[in-house]
Amino acid sequence: MKTSSVSLEPFKYRGFISYAREDEAFAEWLQTSLEHYRIPRRLVGRDTPEGKVPRRLYPIYRDKAETSASADLGAAIRNALHESHSLFVVCSPSAAGSKWVNEEIRTFKELGRESKIFALIASGEPESFGGANSELECFPAALRFGIRADGQIDQTRPAAEPLAADIRTGRDSRANARLRLIAGAIGVPFDELKRRDRRRRRFQAAAWGLATAVLLACFVGVWAWQQQKVQRQRRDADAGRLAAQANLARNESAALLERSALLAIESTRLAPSLENESALRATLGLLAKPVFKIPHDDSVVAVVFSPKGRYLATASGDASRVFEAASGKGLSRLAFGEQVHTVSFSPDERYVAAGSADGTARVFEAANGKEVWRVAVKEYDPRIGGEVGDDVEDVTFSPDGHYVASASGHTARVFEALSGKEVSRLTFQGSVDAVAFSPDGRYVAAAGSWDNTARVFDAANGREISRLTFGDEVRSVAFSPDGRYAAAGSDDDSARVFEALSGKEVSRLTFQDSVDAVAFSPDGRYVAAGGRDSTARVFEAASGRELSRLSFQDRVGAVAFSPNGRYVAAGSADGTARAFDAASGKEVSRLIFQAPVGAVAFSPDGRHVAAGSEDKTLRVFEPVAEGTSRLTVRGLVERVAFSPDWRYVAVGTANGLAQVFRAADGIEVSRLKLQANAVAFSPDGHHLAAGSDDGTLSVFDPLNGNEVSRFTLKDPQEEGRFPVLAVAFSRDSRYVAAGRWDGTARVFQAVNGREVLRLDMQDPQEEARIAVGAVAFSPDSRYVAVGVMDGTARVFEALSGKEVSRLRFQDRVGAVTFSPDGNYVGAGSLDGTARVFGALNGKEISRLNFQARVGAVAFSPDGRQMAAGSEDHTVRLLDVIGGKEVSRFSLEGSVEAVAFSPDGRDLASAAAGMQEIIVARDPIHHQDLIDEACDRLTRNLTEEEWRRFLPLEKYRKTCPNRREPD
Numbered sequence: 001m002k003t004s005s006v007s008l009e010p011f012k013y014r015g016f017i018s019y020a021r022e023d024e025a026f027a028e029w030l031q032t033s034l035e036h037y038r039i040p041r042r043l044v045g046r047d048t049p050e051g052k053v054p055r056r057l058y059p060i061y062r063d064k065a066e067t068s069a070s071a072d073l074g075a076a077i078r079n080a081l082h083e084s085h086s087l088f089v090v091c092s093p094s095a096a097g098s099k100w101v102n103e104e105i106r107t108f109k110e111l112g113r114e115s116k117i118f119a120l121i122a123s124g125e126p127e128s129f130g131g132a133n134s135e136l137e138c139f140p141a142a143l144r145f146g147i148r149a150d151g152q153i154d155q156t157r158p159a160a161e162p163l164a165a166d167i168r169t170g171r172d173s174r175a176n177a178r179l180r181l182i183a184g185a186i187g188v189p190f191d192e193l194k195r196r197d198r199r200r201r202r203f204q205a206a207a208w209g210l211a212t213a214v215l216l217a218c219f220v221g222v223w224a225w226q227q228q229k230v231q232r233q234r235r236d237a238d239a240g241r242l243a244a245q246a247n248l249a250r251n252e253s254a255a256l257l258e259r260s261a262l263l264a265i266e267s268t269r270l271a272p273s274l275e276n277e278s279a280l281r282a283t284l285g286l287l288a289k290p291v292f293k294i295p296h297d298d299s300v301v302a303v304v305f306s307p308k309g310r311y312l313a314t315a316s317g318d319a320s321r322v323f324e325a326a327s328g329k330g331l332s333r334l335a336f337g338e339q340v341h342t343v344s345f346s347p348d349e350r351y352v353a354a355g356s357a358d359g360t361a362r363v364f365e366a367a368n369g370k371e372v373w374r375v376a377v378k379e380y381d382p383r384i385g386g387e388v389g390d391d392v393e394d395v396t397f398s399p400d401g402h403y404v405a406s407a408s409g410h411t412a413r414v415f416e417a418l419s420g421k422e423v424s425r426l427t428f429q430g431s432v433d434a435v436a437f438s439p440d441g442r443y444v445a446a447a448g449s450w451d452n453t454a455r456v457f458d459a460a461n462g463r464e465i466s467r468l469t470f471g472d473e474v475r476s477v478a479f480s481p482d483g484r485y486a487a488a489g490s491d492d493d494s495a496r497v498f499e500a501l502s503g504k505e506v507s508r509l510t511f512q513d514s515v516d517a518v519a520f521s522p523d524g525r526y527v528a529a530g531g532r533d534s535t536a537r538v539f540e541a542a543s544g545r546e547l548s549r550l551s552f553q554d555r556v557g558a559v560a561f562s563p564n565g566r567y568v569a570a571g572s573a574d575g576t577a578r579a580f581d582a583a584s585g586k587e588v589s590r591l592i593f594q595a596p597v598g599a600v601a602f603s604p605d606g607r608h609v610a611a612g613s614e615d616k617t618l619r620v621f622e623p624v625a626e627g628t629s630r631l632t633v634r635g636l637v638e639r640v641a642f643s644p645d646w647r648y649v650a651v652g653t654a655n656g657l658a659q660v661f662r663a664a665d666g667i668e669v670s671r672l673k674l675q676a677n678a679v680a681f682s683p684d685g686h687h688l689a690a691g692s693d694d695g696t697l698s699v700f701d702p703l704n705g706n707e708v709s710r711f712t713l714k715d716p717q718e719e720g721r722f723p724v725l726a727v728a729f730s731r732d733s734r735y736v737a738a739g740r741w742d743g744t745a746r747v748f749q750a751v752n753g754r755e756v757l758r759l760d761m762q763d764p765q766e767e768a769r770i771a772v773g774a775v776a777f778s779p780d781s782r783y784v785a786v787g788v789m790d791g792t793a794r795v796f797e798a799l800s801g802k803e804v805s806r807l808r809f810q811d812r813v814g815a816v817t818f819s820p821d822g823n824y825v826g827a828g829s830l831d832g833t834a835r836v837f838g839a840l841n842g843k844e845i846s847r848l849n850f851q852a853r854v855g856a857v858a859f860s861p862d863g864r865q866m867a868a869g870s871e872d873h874t875v876r877l878l879d880v881i882g883g884k885e886v887s888r889f890s891l892e893g894s895v896e897a898v899a900f901s902p903d904g905r906d907l908a909s910a911a912a913g914m915q916e917i918i919v920a921r922d923p924i925h926h927q928d929l930i931d932e933a934c935d936r937l938t939r940n941l942t943e944e945e946w947r948r949f950l951p952l953e954k955y956r957k958t959c960p961n962r963r964e965p966d
Contacts, residue, residue: 011083011084011085012059012083012084013059013060013061013080013083013084013085014034014054014056014057014058014059014060014084014085014086014185015034015057015060015061015084015085015086015087015088015185016060016061016062016080016081016084016086016087016088016104016108017030017031017060017061017062017088017089017090018087018088018089018090018095018101018104018105018108019062019089019090019095019101020090020092020094020095020097020098020101021094022092022094023090023092023094023095023122023123026090026092026120026122026167027062027090028062029174030088030090030120030181031060031062033174033178034057034058034060034088034178034181034182035056035057035058035059035060036056037056037057037178037182038055038056039053039054039055039056039057039182039186040193040196040197040199040200041200042196043186043188043192043193043196046188048186048187048188049187050085050185050186050187051187053186053187053188054186057182057185057186060088061080061083061084063076063077063080073100073103073104073107077104078107081104081107081108081111082111084108085113085116085185086113086116086117086118086184086185087104087105087108087113087116087117087118088118088119088120088181089101089105089117089118089119089120089140089143089162090120090122091119091120091121091122091124091126091138091139091140091143091164092121092122092123092124092138093123093124093135093136093137093138095138095140096124096129096137096138096139096140096141098140101140101142102140102141102142102153103142105117105140105142105143106142106147106151106152106153109142109146109147110147110151114146114159114160115160116185117143117162118162118163118164118165118181118184118185119139119143119162119163119164119165120164120165120167120177120181121138121164121165121166121167121168121171122138122167122168123138123168124136124137124138125137125138126138126139126164127139127144129141129144141153141155143159143162144158144159145157145158145159146158146159163180163181163184165177165178165180165181176194179193179194179197232271235270235271236270236271236273238267238270238271238950238952239267239268239270239271239272239273239275239276240267240273240275240276242263242264242266242267242270242276242949242950243263243264243267243273243275243276243278243279244275245263245949246259246260246261246263246264246267246276246279246280246283247260247279247282249263250279250282250283250286253553254552254553254572254574254575254576254578254590254592255574255575255576255592257283257286257287257590257592258287258592258937258938258939259941259945260279260283261280261283261284261287261933261936261937262937262940262941262945262958262959263279263941263949264276264279264280264283264933265280265930265933265934265958265959266941266949266950266953266958267279267280268280268926268929268930269930272926274885274886274887274888277887277888277926277929278888278890280929280930280933281889281890281922281929282890283933284625284929284932284933284936285588285625285890286587286588286589286590287589287590287933287936287937288577288579288589288590288591288609288621288622288623288936289589289621289622289625289626289935289936290591290619290620290621290936290938291328291608291619291620291621291622292327292328292619292620293328293617293618293619293620294314294323294328294330294617294618294619295616295617296314296316296317296321296616296617296618297316297317297319297616298316298317298318298339298616299316299317299595299598299612299613299614299615299616300314300315300316300598300599300612300613300614300616300617300618301315301316301339301340301341301598301599301612302314302315302340302341302342302343302599302612303315303343303599303600303601303610303611303612303618304343304344304345304601305325305345305601305602305603305604305610306325306345306349306366307345307347307348307349307604308349308604309325309603309604309605310324310325310326310349311323311324311325311331311345311349311366312324312325312328312610312618312620313343313344313345313352313354313366314343314612314618315340315341315342315343315354315612316340316612316616316618317339317340318335318336318337318338318339318340318356318358319333319334319335319336319340320333320334320336320340320343320352320354320364321333321334322352322366322367322369323618325603325608325620328620331366331367331368331369332364332365332366332367332368332369332370333369334352334354334362334364334369334371336354336356336357336358336360336362337356337358337360338356338357338358339356339357340354340355340356340357341355341356341357341391341392341393341394342354342355342392342393342394342395343395344395344396344397344404345366345397346397346401346417347397347399347400347401348401349366350365350366350367351363351364351365351366351372351397351401351417352364352365352366353395353396353397353404353417354395355391355392355393355394355395355406355407355408356391356392357391357392359376359377359378359390359391359392359408360374360375360376360377360392361374361375361377361392361395361404361406361408361415361420362374362375363404363417363418363420372418372420373418373419373420374420375406375415375420375422377390377392377406377408377409377411377413378390390408390409390410390431391408391409392406392407392408393407393408393431393432393433393434394406394407394432394433394434394435395407395435396435396436396437397417397437398417398437398441398459399437399439399440399441400441401417402416402417402441403415403416403417403423403437403441403459404416404417405435405436405437405444405446405459406435407432407433407434407435407446407447408432409431409432410427410428410429410430410431410432411425411426411427411428411432412425412426412428412432412435412444412446412455412457413425413426414444414459414460414462423459423460424457424458424459424460424461424462425462426444426446426455426457426462426464428446428448428450428451428453428455429448429450429451430448430450430451430452430473431448431450432446432447432448433447433448433473433474433475433476434446434447434474434475434476434477435447435477436477436478436479436486437459437479438456438479438483438500439479439481439482439483440483441459442458442459442460442483443456443457443458443459443465443479443483443500444456444457444459445477445478445479445486445488445500446477447474447475447476447477447488448474450473452469452470452471452472452473452474452490452492453467453468453469453470453474454467454468454470454474454477454486454488454490454496454498455467455468456486456500456501456503465500465501465503466498466499466500466501466502466503467503468488468496468498468503468505470488470490470491470492470494470496471490471492471494472490472491472492472493472514473490473491474488474489474490474491475489475490475491475514475515475516475517476488476489476515476516476517476518477489477518478518478519478520478527479500479520480497480500480520480524480541481520481522481523481524482524483500484499484500484501484524485497485498485499485500485506485520485524485541486498486500487518487519487520487527487529487541488518489514489515489516489517489518489529489530489531490514490515491514491515492514493510493511493512493513493514493515493531493533494508494509494510494511494515495508495509495511495515495518495527495529495531495537495539496508496509497527497541497542497544506541506542506544507539507540507541507542507543507544508544509527509529509537509539509544509546511529511531511532511533511535511537512531512533512535513531513532513533513555514531514532515529515530515531515532516530516531516532516555516556516557516558517529517530517556517557517558517559518530518559519559519560519561519568520541520561521538521561521565521582522561522563522564522565523565524541525540525541525542526538526539526540526541526547526561526565526582527539527540527541528559528560528561528568528570528582529559530555530556530557530558530559530570530571530572531555531556532555532556533555534551534552534553534554534555534556534572534574535549535550535551535552535556536549536550536552536556536559536568536570536572536578536580537549537550538568538582538583538585547582547583547585548580548581548582548583548584548585549585550568550570550578550580550585550587552570552572552574552576552578553572553574554572554573554574554575554596555572555573556570556571556572556573557571557572557573557596557597557598558570558571558597558598558599558600559571559600560600560601560602560609561582561602562579562602562606562623563602563604563605563606564606565582566581566582566583566630567579567580567581567582567588567602567606567623567624568580568582569600569601569602569609569611569623570600571596571597571598571599571600571611571612571613572596572597573596573597573598574596575592575593575594575595575596575597575613575615576590576591576592576593576597577590577591577593577597577600577609577611577613577619577621578590578591579609579623579624584892586892588623588624588625589621589622589623589624589625591609591611591619591621592938593611593613593614593615593617593619594613594615595613595614595615595616596613596614597611597612597613597614598612598613598614599611599612600612602623606623607622608620608621608622608623609621609622609623625920626921628918628919628920628921629661629662629663629664629665629666629918629919630666630916630917630918630919631649631651631659631661631666631668631916631917631918631919632666632668632916633651633653633657633659633916633917636653636654636655637651637652637653637654637896637912637917638652638653638654638676638677638678639651639652639676639677639678639679639896639897640652640679640856640896640897640910640912640917641679641680641681641688641897642663642681642897642899642908642910643663643681643685643702644681644683644684644685644902645685645902646663646899646901646908646921647662647663647664647685648660648661648662648663648669648681648685648702649661649662649663649897649910649917649919650679650680650681650688650690650702651676651679651917652674652676652677652678652679652690653675653676654675654677654693655675656673656674656675657671657672657673657674657675657676658671658672658674658676658679658688658690658698659671660688660702660703660705661917663908663919663921666919669702669703670700670701670702670703670704670705671705672690672698672700672705672707674690674692674696674698675692675693675694676690676691676692677691677692677693677723677724677725677726678690678691678724678725678726678727678738678739679691679727680727680728680729680736681702681729682729682733682750683729683731683732683733684733685702686701686702686733687699687700687701687702687708687729687733687750688700688701688702689727689728689729689736689750690727691723691724691725691726691727691738692723692724693723693724694712694723695712695722695723695724695740696710696711696712696724697710697711697712697724697727697736697738697748697753698710699736699750708751709750709751709752709753710753711748711752711753722740722741722742723740723741724738724739724740724741725739725740725741725771725772725773725774726738726739726745726772726773726774726775726787727739727775728775728776728777729750729777730777730781731777731779731780731781732781733750734749734750734751735747735748735749735750735756735777735781736748736749736750737775737776737777737784738775739771739772739773739774739775739786739787740771740772741771741772742771743760743761743762743770743771743772744758744759744760744761744772745758745759745761745772745775745784745786745796746758746759747784747798757784757798757799757801758801759784759786759796759801761786761788761790761794770788770789770790771788771789772786772787772788772789773787773788773789773812773813773814774786774787774813774814774815774816774827775787775816776816776817776818776825777798777818778798778818778822778839779818779820779821779822780822781798782797782798782799782822783795783796783797783798783804783818783822783839784796784798785816785817785818785825785827785839786816787812787813787814787815787816787827787828787829788812788813789812789813790812791808791809791810791811791812791813791829791831792806792807792808792809792813793806793807793809793813793816793825793827793829793835793837794806795825795839795840795842804839804840805837805838805839805840805841805842806842807825807827807835807837807842807844809827809829809830809831809833809835810829810831810833811829811830811831812829812830813827813828813829813830814828814829814830814853814854814855815827815828815854815855815856815857816828816857817857817858817859817866818839818859819836819839819859819863819866819880820859820861820862820863821863822839823838823839823840823863824836824837824838824839824845824859824863824880825837825838825839826857826858826859826866826868827857828853828854828855828856828857828868828869828870829853829854830853830854832849832850832851832852832853832854832870832872833847833848833849833850833854834847834848834850834854834857834866834868834870834876834878835847835848836866836878836880845880845881845883846878846879846880846881846882846883847878847883848868848876848878848885850868850870850871850872850874850876851870851872852870852871852872852894853870853871853894854868854869854870854871855869855870855871855894855895855896856868856869856895856896856897856898856909857869857898858898858899858900859880859900860900860904860924861900861902861903861904862904863880864879864880864881865877865878865879865880865886865924866878866880867898867900867907867909868898869891869895869896869897869898869909869911870894870895871894871895873890873891873892873893873894873895873911874888874889874890874891874895875888875889875891875895875898875907875909876888876889877907877924887924889907889909889920889922891909891911891918891920892911892918893911893912893918894911894912895909895910895911896910896911896912896917897909897910898910900924904924905923905924905925905928906921906922906923906924906928907921907922907924908920908921909922933959934958934959934961937959940957940958940959941958943955
C-alpha cells in the first residue's frame with residue numbers, strides 16, 4: 001500500500017505503543033523514556049520530512065486496558081491509532097503471537113503510515129519464523145509482511161524492515177535505544193541526535209556542576225544527618241521489636257530460650273539499649289553453660305556420677321558406658337542383650353552395677369568394662385509352670401559397697417557385690433520399680449508399683465520391716481540421710497514420707513497427677529518430687545508443707561538435690577534440664593535438649609549437672625553461673641564490702657559477727673566476734689576494719705581473723721558508747737575514717753588508733769548531733785567525704801577539717817565514694833537517688849532515680865561510670881557526665897555492695913537475702929555480654945528464623961563459632 005511522509009503537527013498523539021501484556025514493563029519504560037526526553041534545543045523547530053521537530057514527543061498513547069475479551073480493537077483504540085503520528089511496537093515472542101498487536105500494526109499500515117512504524121526488540125529473535133527456533137520469533141506477522149488492498153496481511157509480500165532498537169542483553173543500551181527511536185520519529189539522523197545529545201549533556205553537566213557542588217555542600221550534611229536519623233530510628237525500632245520478641249520467646253516456651261538469647265544479641269547489635277540489654281541479661285541468667293556433650297546410640301535413660309566425682313556412668317540402649325567426668329572421655333562399655341534401665345557406682349568407684357530388660361543384673365569394672373558377674377533374675381510363672389526372666393528396673397550399691405540391691409519383676413533382691421550370690425529377697429504382689437539402701441546399709445526400701453505399696457525390708461534376710469499402702473502404683477522411693485524416713489512417689493498423685501521402721505505416714509504433698517521421682521535433701525529436712533502435672537516441688541519432710549515449685553511444660557521424671565541442698569536439678573519431657581533454688585523455686589539455669597530429659601544428677605562438688613535425654617545425648621552443664629555464689633550469714637546483714645582483688649567478701653551482721661568469705665564459692669574464711677555495723681578492706685587487701693555497736697573499731701587480718709588493733713571511740717566526758725556506722729581506709733592504708741552515731745566523723749592511725757582529725761556534724765540550728773552513715777577518703781587522701789543522716793553529703797579537708805562542699809538530698813545519705821581522679825563524689829541516699837557532684841564545689845553533675853534506698857556506690861576505674869545498688873534489687877550504671885543510665889542488673893535482694901573489676905569490664909554486686917548474701921559477677925560491656933551468651937549457646941538462628949525476625953538484614957551467624965542446630 002502507498003505510504004507518504006506525514007507531518008507531526010496534525011496528530012493528537014506523537015506515538016502509539018503496541019505491546020503484549022507480558023511486556024507491560026518494557027512498554028511502561030518506553031512510554032516514560034519517550035515522553036520525558038527533551039530534544040536538544042538546536043534541533044527544535046527544524047524542518048524535517050516528518051515536519052517541525054517538537055520539544056518533546058508528548059503525549060504517547062499506551063492502552064492500559066485488557067482487550068483480550070473484546071471481539072475487535074474497539075473504537076477507542078482505532079481512534080488513537082488514527083490520531084498517532086508513529087507506532088512503536090514492543091517486539092517479543094509474546095507480541096508475535098498476540099492477535100491484538102498484529103491487528104494494531106495492520107490497522108496502522110492500513111492508514112498509510114508503514115514508514116512510521118518503529119520496533120523495540122525486548123526479547124526473542126527477529127526473522128527466525130519458519131526455522132528451528134520459530135518459537136523465538138519476536139516480530140509480529142503484520143510487521144514482517146505487507147498488506148493487500150483490502151487491508152489484510154499479505155504473507156507473500158515481505159514488508160520493508162522497520163527501524164529497530166534492540167535492548168536485549170549485550171545489544172543496545174537503553175539510552176541508545178531511546179535515541180534511535182526518537183531520531184526515527186522526528187526525522188533526524190541518529191548520529192546527529194546522539195552527538196547533540198552528548199554535547200547537551202556535557203554542557204548541562206558543566207552548567208549544573210558548580211550549582212550541584214554548592215547545593216551538595218549545603219544539603220549533604222542535612223541529608224546525611226536525616227539519613228542517619230532515619231536509619232537510627234529504623235534500627236532503634238527494629239532493636240526494640242527484637243528485644244520484645246526475645247522476652248516473648250523466653251516466657252513463651254522452655255525450648256525457645258536459646259532463640260531468646262540470639263534475638264537479644266541481634267537487638268543489641270542493631271542498637272544497644274536498656275531494653276535489649278535487660279532481655280539478654282534475663283535470658284543469660286537462665287541459660288546454662290554447657291561443659292560437654294556425649295552422643296549415644298540410643299536414649300540416655302539413666303546417669304550417675306561416681307561418689308568422688310571422677311566418673312560418669314550412663315544407661316543407653318543395650319549398653320552401659322563409663323566416662324571421665326572432667327573431660328567426657330570414654331573409658332569402658334558393657335553390652336547387654338536389651339535396653340539397660342539403670343546404673344550405680346560402688347562407693348570406691350571401682351565397679352558399676354547395671355540392670356537390663358534382658359533380665360540380668362550385672363557388675364563390671366568401671367575402668368575397663370570387664371564383667372565381674374551377672375545374675376539372670378528369674379521368677380516362677382504359674383501360667384507356664386516354670387521360671388521366666390523379667391526386666392531389671394533398678395539397681396544400687398549399698399553404702400559400704402558390699403551388696404547390690406535390684407528391683408525386677410515381683411521381687412526386690414540383695415546380692416553380694418563381688419560374687420553375685422543372692423542374699424535375700426522380698427516378694428511383692430506386683431512389679432517392683434525402684435530400690436534404695438538405708439544409709440547404714442541394713443535396710444532396703446522398695447517401690448511396688450502394681451500392689452500400691454512402698455516397703456522396707458531387712459537387707460540381710462529379706463524380712464519385711466514396714467510398708468505404706470498408697471492409692472495407686474508406687475513409682476519411686478528414697479531414704480532420708482539419717483535412715484529414719486523413706487519417701488515415695490505414686491500414681492495416686494502424692495509424694496509421701498513415712499517412718500522406715502514402722503511404716504507410719506509422716507507427711508504427704510498432693511500433686512495434680514502422678515509423682516514419678518523423689519529425692520531427699522542432704523540434711524533430710526526436705527523432699528524434692530517431680531510429677532506428671534509438669535511441676536517439680538520441694539516440701540518439708542516433717543510436715544508436708546510445700547516450700548517451692550517450678551513449673552515445666554510437660555511431666556517431670558527426674559529430680560536431684562545439689563550436695564549443699566541449695567538447688568534442685570530436674571529433667572522434663574518438655575526437653576529441658578533445669579536447676580532451681582530449693583527455697584524459693586527460682587529457676588537459675590536451663591539446658592535445652594531436642595527430646596525429653598529423663599535423668600539428672602549433680603556432681604559431688606555441686607559444680608556440674610549431668611542430664612540424659614531421648615535425643616541420644618548426655619550433657620554436662622554448670623547449674624549456677626560462674627561468678628555467682630551464696631554466702632551463709634549469721635543474722636541481719638548490716639554492711640558488705642569487697643576486697644580490692646574481688647577474692648573475698650566481708651559481711652557485718654547484727655548478731656555479733658564480722659565474717660569473711662571467698663567470693664567464688666561462698667566458703668567462710670574467717671570471722672571476728674563483733675557486732676559489725678560497718679566493714680571495709682584496706683586498699684592492699686591485707687586488713688579489714690570493722691566498726692561495732694559498742695563504739696569500738698577493730699582492724700584484723702581477713703584471712704585468719706587475727707586482730708591487729710582495737711580501739712574504743714569514746715571521749716572521757718561521754719556517757720555510754722555510740723555505735724560506729726561507717727569505716728574507710730585511706731589509699732595508703734595508714735589511716736581509718738569512722739562515722740559515728742554521735743554525729744562525728746573521725747580519722748585515726750590504723751596501727752595505734754591515735755585520733756588525727758575530728759569532724760562535727762552538729763546542726764547550728766539545733767542542739768542534737770546528726771549521725772554519720774558513710775565515709776570515704778579521696779584518692780590522694782587530701783579530702784574526706786561523709787554521708788550524713790540530715791540528708792547531706794559533705795566534703796572536708798583532711799588536714800584542717802574545713803568543709804569544702806556539700807550536696808543536699810531529701811533523706812539521709814548512707815553511701816559515699818570518690819572518683820579515681822578525686823574530682824567527683826558519688827553518693828546514695830534513702831530518698832532513692834544516686835548522685836554525682838563536684839568534690840570542690842558541691843555542684844550536682846548527674847543523678848539516677850531508684851524505687852528504694854541506695855546503699856552502695858562505686859566508680860569505674862576510668863571514672864566515666866558510677867554503679868549504684870539499691871533496695872529495689874537493682875544495680876544501675878550511670879554515665880557520670882552525660883547523666884544517662886547505661887546499664888541495669890537485677891538481683892535477688894537488697895544490694896549492699898558494688899565493685900568494679902580492676903580492668904573495668906565486670907561488676908561485682910552483693911545482695912542481702914534471708915540469712916545469706918548473693919554475690920554476682922556480671923560483664924558490663926555489651927560485647928563481653930554477647931561473648932558470654934555465645935559461650936553458652938549451642939546453636940545460631942536458622943535461616944528461616946532469620947527471615948522471620950530480621951527480614952531486612954543479610955543472614956549471618958550470630959555466634960560465628962557456634963555450630964548450626966541439628
